[in-house]
Amino acid sequence: MSVIEYKCPNCGSGMVFDSETEMLSCPSCGRKDNIENIPDPLKQQANAEDEAQEYHCTSCGAVILTDPETSATTCSFCGSAVVLGDRLSGKLTPAVVIPFAISKEEAVKAFKKWCRNGLLTPSGFMSADRIKGMTGIYVPFWLYELHNNVEVHGHATKVRIYTSGDYEYTETQHFEIYRKIRLNYLKVPIDASEKMNDELMDKLEPFPYEHLKEFKTPYLAGYIAEKYSYDDKALLPRAKDKIREFIDAYIASTVSGYTSVSYTDKQIDTNAKQADYALFPVWMVQYDFRKKDYTFAMNGQTGKVVGKPPLSKAKVAAWFAGVFGVSFICLKLISWMMGGGFL
Amino acid sequence: MNKRRATWSLLAMMLCLTVMLIGPLQTAKAAGDQPLIYDEAGLLSPEDKEELTIMAKEYGAKRDTDIIIYTSNNPEGQDVQIMTEDFYDEKAPGYDHPLGNAVILTLDFNHRDIYLAGFYKAKEYLDDQRLDKIRNKITPDLSDGEYRLAFEKYIKTVYKYMGYKPGVNPDNILFNIWFQLGGAAVIGIIVVAIMTSRSGGRVTVSGRTYEDKSTSGVLEHQDAYIRTTTTRRKIEKNTSSGSGGGGGTTSGGHSHSGSRGSF
Numbered sequence: 382m383s384v385i386e387y388k389c390p391n392c393g394s395g396m397v398f399d400s401e402t403e404m405l406s407c408p409s410c411g412r413k414d415n416i417e418n419i420p421d422p423l424k425q426q427a428n429a430e431d432e433a434q435e436y437h438c439t440s441c442g443a444v445i446l447t448d449p450e451t452s453a454t455t456c457s458f459c460g461s462a463v464v465l466g467d468r469l470s471g472k473l474t475p476a477v478v479i480p481f482a483i484s485k486e487e488a489v490k491a492f493k494k495w496c497r498n499g500l501l502t503p504s505g506f507m508s509a510d511r512i513k514g515m516t517g518i519y520v521p522f523w524l525y526e527l528h529n530n531v532e533v534h535g536h537a538t539k540v541r542i543y544t545s546g547d548y549e550y551t552e553t554q555h556f557e558i559y560r561k562i563r564l565n566y567l568k569v570p571i572d573a574s575e576k577m578n579d580e581l582m583d584k585l586e587p588f589p590y591e592h593l594k595e596f597k598t599p600y601l602a603g604y605i606a607e608k609y610s611y612d613d614k615a616l617l618p619r620a621k622d623k624i625r626e627f628i629d630a631y632i633a634s635t636v637s638g639y640t641s642v643s644y645t646d647k648q649i650d651t652n653a654k655q656a657d658y659a660l661f662p663v664w665m666v667q668y669d670f671r672k673k674d675y676t677f678a679m680n681g682q683t684g685k686v687v688g689k690p691p692l693s694k695a696k697v698a699a700w701f702a703g704v705f706g707v708s709f710i711c712l713k714l715i716s717w718m719m720g721g722g723f724l
Numbered sequence: 725m726n727k728r729r730a731t732w733s734l735l736a737m738m739l740c741l742t743v744m745l746i747g748p749l750q751t752a753k754a755a756g757d758q759p760l761i762y763d764e765a766g767l768l769s770p771e772d773k774e775e776l777t778i779m780a781k782e783y784g785a786k787r788d789t790d791i792i793i794y795t796s797n798n799p800e801g802q803d804v805q806i807m808t809e810d811f812y813d814e815k816a817p818g819y820d821h822p823l824g825n826a827v828i829l830t831l832d833f834n835h836r837d838i839y840l841a842g843f844y845k846a847k848e849y850l851d852d853q854r855l856d857k858i859r860n861k862i863t864p865d866l867s868d869g870e871y872r873l874a875f876e877k878y879i880k881t882v883y884k885y886m887g888y889k890p891g892v893n894p895d896n897i898l899f900n901i902w903f904q905l906g907g908a909a910v911i912g913i914i915v916v917a918i919m920t921s922r923s924g925g926r927v928t929v930s931g932r933t934y935e936d937k938s939t940s941g942v943l944e945h946q947d948a949y950i951r952t953t954t955t956r957r958k959i960e961k962n963t964s965s966g967s968g969g970g971g972g973t974t975s976g977g978h979s980h981s982g983s984r985g986s987f
Contacts, residue, residue, distance in 0.1 A: 501923050537947070548956040555951050561944035565936040584925045587933050627931025635942050687925030697916055704915045709908035716898045720889025 383467040386439045387419075387602050395440065395461040397603025400481040400681075405599045416599045436465055450574065453519065453598075453606035462602040473608050474658070475596040478519065479588055481604065481662040481681040485515055488664040488679055495686040501700065503693035506670050513674075514667035517681065519606035519660035520577055523613045524568040525620045526655040531562040533632055534646040537639040558642070560635050566624055570661070571616045573609035577663075578676075579619075584687040585680045588661050592682060596660070606660060613656035621651050758817060760784070765795035765833050767871040776875055783883035789846050790817045790826040791879050798834035805984060807832060808839045809974035818844075823978060827882050829875075831866070835986070838866065841971070842981040849886040852970045854894060855983035858882065866987040 387396040389407035396414070399406040404413040436445040438456040445463060447454050452468035455461065469475065483491065489512065496502065496509035539554040568590060572582035594600070628649055636642050662681025667674060670691055677688030760780045761773050768776065776793070784791040794811055802810075808830040818824020825845035831838055840859050842850035850858070858881045865874035885894045897903050971981040 499923060501919055544959065547959055549959055550954055550956045552952060552954045554949065555953070557946075557948045557950055559944065559946040559948075560942060562942050563940055565939045566931070566934040567936045569934045581925075584927055586927070586929045624931070624934075627934070630931055631935075635945070685925065685928075689924040692920060692923065697920065700919065701912045701916045705908045705912035708911040709904060712898070712904040712907055716896075716904065719896070719898065720892040 383465060384436050384439055384445065385464040385466045385598055386461055387599060395602075396599075397462045398480065398600050400484045403480055405602060414599075416597050419597070419599055421597050421599075436463070438463060450576065450607045450610060451605060452608045453601035453604060455603070455605075462604075464598050464601050464606075466598070468608050469598060469601075469606075475521070475660045476657040477524070477593045478596045478600050478660045479590075479592050479662055479682055480594060480600045481517055482592070483662075483664065483679070483681055483684055485517065485664075488517075488666075488681075488684075489515060491684045492664075492666055492677065492679060492686060496690070499690055501692050501696050502690045503670075503696070506691055506693075509668075511669045512666060513669045514665075516665045516667075517604040518663050518665055519601060519604055520582065520663045521573040521607055521609040522570045522582075522659045522661050523573050523609070523616055523620070524570055524657040524659050525566070525613070525617070525653055527566045527569060527620060527624055528652045528654055529562075529564040529566070529624070529628060530648075530650040530652075531560070531564055531628060531632065532646075532648045533560045533562070533644055534558070535636070535642055535644040537636065537642045539638075540640040556639070558636060560632065562631065562635065564628060564631055566627065568657070569620055569624060570659070571620050571623065573611050573613075573616060573658075574607045575610035576607065577678075581676075581678045581687050582663075583623075585661075585663065585678055585685060587683075588680065589682050593659070601660075604662075609658065613653075613658075617653055617656075620653070624651070625649070758790075758815075760790060760792050760817075762792070762794045762796075762811075762815075765797050765831065767795055767831075768875075772872050776872070776879070779876065780879050783879050784819065787845075787849075787883055787886040788819045788825055789882075789886065790819050790824075791882050792817055792826055792828045793831075793875055793878070794828055795831040796833065798832045801834055802832075804830055804832040804835065804837035804839040805841075805972060805982065808841045808982075809972065809976075809978075809980070812841070812843060812978060812980070813974050813976035823976070829862075829878050831987075837984065837986050838863065840983045843978055846882075846886070847971070847979065847981045848890050849888075850882065851890065851981050852983055854885050855981060857895065858885065859983045859985050863985060863987050 387405055388394070389396050389410060389412055391412050392407065392410040394407050394409035396405045396407045396412075398416075399413070402413060403416070405416055405419065406413045436447070437443065438445055438459060438461060440461040441456065441459040443456060443458040445454065445465070446457055447465065451465070452473070453462075453464045456463055492512070493509040497507050499507060535558045537556045537558050539556070541552045541554075543550055543552070570586060570588065572579060632647070633642075664679040664681055666677040666679065666688075668677060669675075673691070675688065675690065677686055677690075679686045759777070761768070761777050763773060780791040780793070794808070796807065798807065808828050811830065812823070812826065812828060816822035817826040817828075819826070824843075826843045827846040827850055828841045828843075829838070830841070838859060840855040842855060858878060861881055862874040862877050865877065888894045888899065970983070971979065973979045
């Protein structure tokens with residue numbers, strides 16, 4: 382009993398998660414159920430990790446074809462939304478989830494709008510009529526709570542230049558600086574799926590944490606969900622790497638008013654207090670342009686689109702020429718106003 | 725019928741163009757019938773002299789100024805500044821009227837002295853500092869005996885410097901066309917590079933996004949003053965080769981800017 386399906390109690394159709402109402406809804410009869418009130422079948426079932434790794438659709442009986450990482454999908458024969466329970470239980474139970482707020486139609490619309498705003502994309506791409514696939518995926522993330530104790534020693538200078546008589550004096554004041562900082566970061570997200578491009582996922586942030594919900598399987602109905610490929614310990618170095626620049630920026634913000642600062646000793650002691658398994662909503666857009674495939678990702682809550690679009694050489698050249706021309710005229714005007722003659 | 729009319733209008737246009745092109749040349753000729761090169765020391769071949777005259781006329785016309793070169797063996801051993809002033813009073817050069825706008829380069833081969841003087845418009849636009857700059861530019865070539873090259877530089881630099889408002893530094897890098905082109909190209913490249921790098925979306929989170937403000941903060945903070953070091957540097961005074969000199973007034977009562985030196 383590892384395949385979970387939500388059958389409508391009224392008409393028996395498969396129910397899916399509706400991003401607008403945030404309810405489990407039946408596309409046939411329109412019944413809507415509040416997810417908070419549905420008993421989660423995951424909690425009732427025993428840990429069934431050693432069961433056979435073949436799943437059968439409870440609607441049509443066909444074998445469900447999935448990647449080993451997939452925990453929710455649709456049956457490729459009858460189209461029912463199915464959730465693979467044993468890939469979401471035990472260690473694999475997500476703690477929290479941010480449900481989709483953008484429906485497929487809205488996502489297509491938002492993507493088309495984004496394409497139109499591309500200043501350097503070819504005009505053929507801007508019409509955005511070659512969308513090959515639009516997939517709503519719950520991407521696994523680890524949310525780290527990282528406590529940092531930072532101790533910095535450094536050397537700073539203040540330089541004053543003044544003239545007196547025939548001499549120019551450069552007066553340099555030297556300071557020894559020390560900072561002890563406590564810096565705690567909450568819910569730093571690191572994507573845990575092997576399939577997802579890390580760079581793309583980093584750019585999708587921020588995910589609105591006010592929409593974080595306690596995980597319930599009905600949220601996944603109708604979408605694809607992945608389980609994590611790396612556990613929290615394996616990804617801790619990436620998390621530390623990510624906050625390193627935050628820490629550096631924070632340190633720099635506490636040392637101000639100097640001409641130059643150099644750090645002689647920087648000690649950062651990072652302590653991972655907690656790591657929560659979370660699923661975040663992402664629309665993956667497969668796009669085909671001039672026989673090349675492009676992949677874009679859209680934040681399923683905010684609609685932010687990331688991914689390298691094709692660049693039009695002509696537009697790049699035109700922009701360069703325009704900016705070049707305008708700045709050249711500006712420089713000319715400046716020189717003319719300073720008395721430099723126009724030609 | 726139409727074709728013929730087109731041919732006529734084309735011919736008329738060409739005629740207009742020819743008149744427009746030739747017109748100014750003729751007036752320029754009429755204005756500048758006085759010689760501009762007085763090569764009493766005999767440094768230049770007739771061809772050189774002719775070409776330099778054409779050049780001086782062309783550039784001088786654009787600045788309403790006679791650009792004059794005067795070389796002399798100076799057997800009387802006069803001072804180079806007095807020579808220049810007397811030359812102006814005597815020859816009465818000037819772009820549109822006698823004793824008018826003129827810049828004079830005088831070479832005295834007796835003392836190997838050089839003097840530059842600017843009169844009226846040239847006095848205003850070529851002050852002592854600018855004349856010093858011109859003199860410093862051409863002195864090495866004169867010392868090497870590259871007279872023709874030095875004179876060409878002199879004519880071009882006078883033309884160039886007179887294009888800038890009085891009082892500003894004509895060698896300001898902002899006035900340099902290559903700097904302007906290069907600067908514009910750099911700005912263009914930077915803007916396009918930023919646009920391409922942003923086309924794929926960019927990171928919009930910072931440390932603030934995930935920082936727990938209630939528990940984070942600076943616990944200890946120390947800025948200890950250690951010492952002060954001071955270095956001093958002598959301010960370079962404008963030392964031009966030879967002596968400065970500056971301007972003066974001719975015995976005919978014409979005041980001028982000036983720069984003198986030796987080569």
